[in-house]
Every structure is written in C-alpha cells, then in structure tokens.
Amino acid sequence: MGKEDPIRYVCGSCGFSTVTRTGKCPSCGQWGTFEAMQPAPVLSETRRPGPRVEVVSAVSVTPPKRLLSGISELDRVLGGGLVPGGAALIGGQPGIGKSTLLLQAGGLVASGGTPVLYVSGEESSAQVALRASRLGVASEKLLLYCGGDLEDALSNLSDRKIGFFILDSVQAVKAPSEAGWPGTPNQVRAVAQLAVDAARSAGVPAVLVGHITKDGRLAGPMLLEHMVDTVLTFSGEGYSSYRMLRAVKNRYGNTDELGVFEMKETGLVAVEDKSGLYWNRTDGATSAPGVAMTVALEGATPLIAEVQTLASLTAFPYPKRTSRGIELNRFQLLTAVLEKRAGIACGGYDLYLNIAGGLSIQDPSADLATCVSLASALRDAPLRGDCCYLGEVGLAGEVRPVSRLAVRLREAARLGLKRAVVSGRERDGKDEGIEVKRADSLIEALKLGGI
Ligand code: TYD
Numbered sequence: 001m002g003k004e005d006p007i008r009y010v011c012g013s014c015g016f017s018t019v020t021r022t023g024k025c026p027s028c029g030q031w032g033t034f035e036a037m038q039p040a041p042v043l044s045e046t047r048r049p050g051p052r053v054e055v056v057s058a059v060s061v062t063p064p065k066r067l068l069s070g071i072s073e074l075d076r077v078l079g080g081g082l083v084p085g086g087a088a089l090i091g092g093q094p095g096i097g098k099s100t101l102l103l104q105a106g107g108l109v110a111s112g113g114t115p116v117l118y119v120s121g122e123e124s125s126a127q128v129a130l131r132a133s134r135l136g137v138a139s140e141k142l143l144l145y146c147g148g149d150l151e152d153a154l155s156n157l158s159d160r161k162i163g164f165f166i167l168d169s170v171q172a173v174k175a176p177s178e179a180g181w182p183g184t185p186n187q188v189r190a191v192a193q194l195a196v197d198a199a200r201s202a203g204v205p206a207v208l209v210g211h212i213t214k215d216g217r218l219a220g221p222m223l224l225e226h227m228v229d230t231v232l233t234f235s236g237e238g239y240s241s242y243r244m245l246r247a248v249k250n251r252y253g254n255t256d257e258l259g260v261f262e263m264k265e266t267g268l269v270a271v272e273d274k275s276g277l278y279w280n281r282t283d284g285a286t287s288a289p290g291v292a293m294t295v296a297l298e299g300a301t302p303l304i305a306e307v308q309t310l311a312s313l314t315a316f317p318y319p320k321r322t323s324r325g326i327e328l329n330r331f332q333l334l335t336a337v338l339e340k341r342a343g344i345a346c347g348g349y350d351l352y353l354n355i356a357g358g359l360s361i362q363d364p365s366a367d368l369a370t371c372v373s374l375a376s377a378l379r380d381a382p383l384r385g386d387c388c389y390l391g392e393v394g395l396a397g398e399v400r401p402v403s404r405l406a407v408r409l410r411e412a413a414r415l416g417l418k419r420a421v422v423s424g425r426e427r428d429g430k431d432e433g434i435e436v437k438r439a440d441s442l443i444e445a446l447k448l449g450g451i
C-alpha cells in the first residue's frame, strides 16, 4: 500500500468499506452506519513481531468446567452448561420470554451460591425484582443493575465476585467510549465487545440478549454473531405457549439440540417429552378418518406429528384448499399426485389440512402421511392409530426414503407406535422395536393402511 492511503469509511453493520462517506450503505441498506477508519500504520520489516506458533499436540485441551444454569433444556442447548469466559447471545422477538428465561437461569445459579449480576437497560429494578419474586427466584446472591451505562455495570464484576452475568439487552445499554444512541450499529458493537471482553478477562460466563428485527435478523451489526461464542434463538408461534430454543452457532457444542419450554404463569417450564406436544394421544386402535401419524425432524430432534385432513363436499366451482403446518403448494401438489397416481378423486371436495399442535413441517418425509391422511379423509376410512407413515412422495407416485430413518423409528417405538410404513428402498430400520412395512408406491402404502 502506498503512503497516501486514503481514509476509508466502513459500515458498522456489514463491514462494507468505501472511500466516500455515504448516508445509506449500498451493501446492507442501513442508514447512518459509516464511520471513518484511519489506515493502520505499516510496521517496518525489522519491527514486525514474529508469528507465534504452537505445537497443536502440546496445547492444553482440558475442557472448561462448565457452570450449570439449572435449566436442563438451556444447558443441553448450550452443549452442557455455561462456559466460563465465554459469551452467548440469545436472540428473539420482543415478548417471547428472553428476559424471563435468563432471570430464571440467573436466579437458579444465584440460589446455588454463585453471585449473579443481571444488567437490565430496559426495566426498572422494581420491575425486575417483582418478576423475580413472581418466578420464585429472588435470592440474596442475585444482584441487579438497572441503568444504561455498561462500563459502570461491569465495574461490579470483580468487586462483587460475580460468577455469571446477564446483559438485557445489547440494544438497550450504552458503551461510553462510543458516540451515538443505544441500539445504533456502532453502539451495539461496542456494547457487545465490552461485554465479551469483560466475560473473558473475568473468566465468567455471560449471556447477552439481542432483539431481532421483523425479518428475523439480529438487530444491529452483522458482526455481532461473530463476536460471541454461542448464538441461540428463542422463538415460538404467536398463538402457542410453547417456545423453542436452538443454537445456530456454538463454539462449545453442536447445534443440533432443540430445547422446548412452555410459558406458564410461573415462568418457563421445560418440556421433556417433546413428541407429546404434537400428538393427541388416542389409546384406541383406530382414530378418526383423515388422521395419520408421522415423525418429523426438527434439527436433530425427532417429533411425532399428527397430520389431520378434513374433506367436505364443496358448494363452489373452485374447491377450497387450506393448509396449516405444511406449505400449501406442497399440499396441492400431493393432492394432484393422489388423484392421478392412486385414482382418488379430490375435485368435488374442499380440503383442509392441519398439523396438530401448531408444528410446522418443512421436511418432505411428511408427504406420505399427508397423502394417506387425505385418502383416509376422502374415503371416510379411519387408519390404525398406532401406525406412522414415513416417506417422501414423488410425482410418479413413488415412495422415497427419508433421512435418518432409524432415529425416527426409535422415537415412534418409544411413544408406543407399533407399525411404520416406509419406502421399499429404505435400507435400515430392522431392529428399532417397531414393525416395519415397505411400500414402493403410494398405492401400496394405501393398501397397507387399509384404504
Ligand atoms: P419477557 O421475558 O419480558 O420477553 P422478552 O424479554 O423476550 O421481551 O416475557 C414477556 C411475556 O411473557 C409477557 O408478555 C408475559 C409473559 N410471561 C408469562 O406468561 N409468565 C411469566 O411468568 C412471565 C414472567 C412472563
């Protein structure tokens, strides 16, 4: 680089850099995020520090001793608890329950004897204390800092021998070193950096709360996710009291785990038996016409789901098709396959499809259960209540294999299902404690279902 390197302007949100200051970032579309960056001084050859290399086998790899939050689902999603010196970021829509979850976790850790600092830039200490007492987690070792100055808040870490701190939220507090209002990209980045550095130097775990925008992105700079060790998302459907916790990035564990909570009067309660959520358990051998079971995968977690279809004679020239839980286009495509390949006429019926419990399935493995449920509704013939259907259905009416069949079969067996209908091309599934029937085509699968 030449001596007269120009000043560059860097977007605080996405890192795009340019030589002219502009109002709107041409890369990420955010406004007012550019800041001037002085070119870094070039070190002379002689002063350049030599690269420090280490022998990989000589590096100490004792796993860090983790701090358990006391909430089993949270600890599992974190990969086995909180890591001292590590920072996790939990993102979610306003009102989903982030503050509730972390106050519960903080309270439980504090009641175990470890001092916990809860920094809230959003609520007053009276509000947080009231919530803590309602959740039954108010304890002597749970310390609150309600205010907007993060540096001031973090100065309590060493004085009070804090063993875990929570920052609620990165958008609501201010880093004094940086100009701008709380919540602007530069501020959010500075706040997160301050919190991450404080956690690392104090050797305590930190959890930061981040709000997300309407399109599901964490509000603030995109760099935010790179600054922390773990990124969790907390989500839920508007009408349901269930909440899902997932890791989208985890330097200390895998990202396959799913944690499920139910929001109750007394706070968030872990749901251990997840499949029960989406399955109206019927003990009888048969169920109502139009009901078929399947096992969907949510990340790595198998969930039993009940596909329900209702067919009613239509009074309209264009029959109605509605679908909740499976994409409408997919449902319409499967209706056409059923009509063409299995000869079951759908034309004169309004068709309504629903996945019980509000589960939304993207996985094509639910195709077969959808088709069988449709056929059962149209023929008004009930299916066996203890049988599940696992397969993708192609346009030729063929039944195709699904991913991780063994995991799904084990889950079905665990919840008391007796039989599974799968693709004839499936290799495994022999010894999973459930009778497995194979079908190459939709017609064969319908025959096995007694339709
Ligand atoms: P909150 O944790 O404040 O959400 P976030 O921090 O993600 O914005 O939770 C908000 C909602 O949770 C609120 O609308 C009320 C509900 N809630 C309960 O149903 N039970 C409870 O015990 C608590 C504390 C909250």
Ligand code: MG
Residues within 6 Å of the ligand: 095, 098, 099, 100, 122, 168
């Ligand atoms: Mg909150």
